[in-house]
Amino acid sequence: MNILVTGAAGFIGSHVCEALLPHHHVIGIDSLIGPTPKAMKQKTIETLNTYDRFTWIEGDLLSLPLDDIVQQADVIYHFAGMPGVRTSWGTSFDLYTTNNILATQRLLEACKQHRPKQFIYTSTSSVYGETNGRVHENTPPTPLSPYGMTKLAGEHLCRIYESAFHVPITILRYFTVYGPRQRPDMAFHRFIWQMLFDEPITIFGDGTQTRDFTYISDCVNGTLAVLGNEKAIGETFNIGGKERASVNDVIAMLEALIGKQAKKQYVNQAIGEPKHTWADISKAENMLAYAPNVPLREGLRHEVEYIRSLYGRS
Template sequence: MKILVTGGAGFIGGHLAEQFVRDGHDIVVLDTLVPFYDLGIKERNVEIARTAAAGGDGTYEFVEGSITDADVVEDVVSDVEFVFHQAAQAGVRASVSNPEKTTRTNIEGTFTLLEAARDADVKRVVNASSSSVYGKPEYLPYDEDHPTTPVSPYGASKVAAEHYVRVYNEVYGLPTVSLRYFTVYGPRMRPNMAFTNFVSRCLHGESPVIYGDGTQTRDFTYVEDVVGVNRDLLSTDAADGEVLNVGSTGRITIDDLARVIRDEIDPSLEIEYDDPREGDAKHTHSDVSKARELIGYEPSVSIEEGAKRFVDWYRENEDWYDPLVRRS
């Protein structure tokens, strides 16, 4: 199959492109290579997928461009069968400081992609959404019927994109699915996240810093589970028009996460605390029963096990991945 992965030089998109190539598919990646974080990580994602293509049956093509550019999007969508839409202006705090960029990329870009997919009659668009759409919890765990009251422009943009995706299914018959990811982590993840900050500081003998009192909780999802659920959507027409939670079903306090990582690296370090950051949700916790029922989703990596895997990977790749090493 020929598959387009938007944002395919990024964290999740890079893992998807790599896995699809290894599965023997022909992959087109559309990415702007904007340095929201170190471009070396994105370039590494591209190189890994290209290497996978060179050693297997699949092919890999990289196109530098934006999902807001209608001509570029129309061109790359015109001859693909599936679209995995990962491209976005990510980051809650980035959206608070620059809501205009978040709105343009995440809402207008999604609309541009859907229009091209409708014209090309693609078999399915899989849209990457976020648990940020939920905002303040009225109850936990979140199921897909929970009210969506986001507390950041990023969350609001993802709600809007979900509605466009749903409407294109209901009105135009375009097969679509939206996946609400719950804080995805793993190898080659964005380096300005809690996981990477904790690991980097501990490896350099510095105390991990928690923003807030540490009682906030997160449902962290290992990237391997996210790749698996996306792969499953290539082989089933179930869940068309639906929104599905993709989480680990567990949750951990940020304080406990810092201690798990600290204890893996240097138990003598103290935990430090700083002011909470604007726009961050207090708690996330997923109910994945809908995804389990419709497409058989079963998360396989616990948060504790995933943290240990990530620490091991980080140590092996510190020379090119760690921000403190790269700056030295």
């Protein structure tokens, strides 16, 4: 099977490529933009290029010949986009509309002409906004940030092309994914780096905010569970983790794993970020046999080991 993966050099996209390559031919596209340093993405691509089944295309979805590319693909995983809640305000918004909305629309236009067997759009828990308790896929989305709004716009585009042109859509909403190759701007990567280099940890708000943390291997398992699954077509799924915790809880775990006290620096809560997230994953459990199994402490240990090796801190 030929599988097109956009955002192939990114955190989740690269892990999904690695999981697909033993069994499928993967065409990976990435423009190498965003908060992850270009050198880190290039190193990831070097690893993927060691697979005979991997075809690499560097470029922008707005300028690449997508008709020619899409007609080669049986399935499309669309990870490409501009991430980040805090950076989506102000003049940066143009990057989000361009990369999260316009690029998605152009890819869907190509799918209209050369309809794949599946088009899997990766979205985010940020579309839900502020909620109480577990959120089900039927919870009305009310994003709090421009980032969340653009990802929700991508979802709506998918549904329009599904309805008008029968593009076989599946939507995955990820809840705070972490682990090796996590973006440097994300909290766990930043916390671990700051602790290893004896820098103050910047905590937005009072640290009591909670997240449903999803380890990368669990995320990948949920992502692959929709591949070739006819029941998944037309559906939206939450992909969440094994346990929730507060930011303060996470820092305490990192202190124990790293063996030093964090220098905590609390600042104002970031605008556009919900106080709590909590995924109801019962739909994914029932329809995809999704079963996250990596405890938070174990996942953090793997990420600490990765970041130690990345920055040469033993």
